[in-house]
Amino acid sequence: xxxxxxxxxxxxxxxxxxxxxxxxxxxxxxxxxxxxxxxxxxxxxxxxxxxxxxxxxxxxxxxxxxxxxxxxxxxxxxxxxxxxxxxxxxxxxxxxxxxxxxxxxxxxxxxxxxxxxxxxxxxxxxxxxxxxxxxxxxxxxxxxxxxxxxxxxxxxxxxxxxxxxxxxxxxxxxxxxxxxxxxxxxxxxxxxxxxxxxxx
Numbered sequence: 312x313x314x315x316x317x318x319x320x321x322x323x324x325x326x327x328x329x330x331x332x333x334x335x336x337x338x339x340x341x342x343x344x345x346x347x348x349x350x351x352x353x354x355x356x357x358x359x360x361x362x363x364x365x366x367x368x369x370x371x372x373x374x375x376x377x378x379x380x381x382x383x384x385x386x387x388x389x390x391x392x393x394x395x396x397x398x399x400x401x402x403x404x405x406x407x408x409x410x411x412x413x414x415x416x417x418x419x420x421x422x423x424x425x426x427x428x429x430x431x432x433x434x435x436x437x438x439x440x441x442x443x444x445x446x447x448x449x450x451x452x453x454x455x456x457x458x459x460x461x462x463x464x465x466x467x468x469x470x471x472x473x474x475x476x477x478x479x480x481x482x483x484x485x486x487x488x489x490x491x492x493x494x495x496x497x498x499x500x501x502x503x504x505x506x507x508x509x510x511x
């Protein structure tokens with residue numbers, strides 16, 4: 312892992328964005344690891360660093376604006392927009408019942424290509440909901456970029472539907488680094504790897 316990724320992985324661990332223990336996931340599965348990237352907003356330096364780490368991926372893609380997914384990825388997408396000078400929009404979870412009744416906030420034109428920005432990829436479900444909203448507004452989506460890929464099937468499911476998932480970090484990359492540096496006890500690393508293998 313290059314220096315930027317190593318610093319970021321350690322920053323996420325130090326900020327409590329990644330915890331080891333026993334947690335019940337949304338799916339009902341018991342997991343030895345919990346990833347809560349919403350905590351990033353409490354650490355401005357980390358948030359700015361997160362924005363910077365998306366840029367090497369985005370430079371290689373062709374798009375007109377960013378589309379941050381509510382709610383966790385909106386601060387991240389804002390950080391990226393500031394770091395890379397990219398215009399940004401976001402699809403609302405629910406349409407406004409007043410005023411413009413907007414489904415999507417921000418300025419855009421039908422036919423433009425947007426790159427979807429999210430914090431975490433697990434199975435890919437939430438990405439499809441957002442992509443449908445963006446497509447219904449006439450926007451084109453080809454790429455989804457996340458901070459962490461849990462490697463639980465999202466990449467494959469998105470690929471089947473014609474979308475490419477890019478990740479700044481994968482969970483396995485971070486586990487390898489923390490094991491090599493002794494930042495996380497080896498039994499926690501082993502337990503998490505076993506969980507990832509069986510949860511696929």
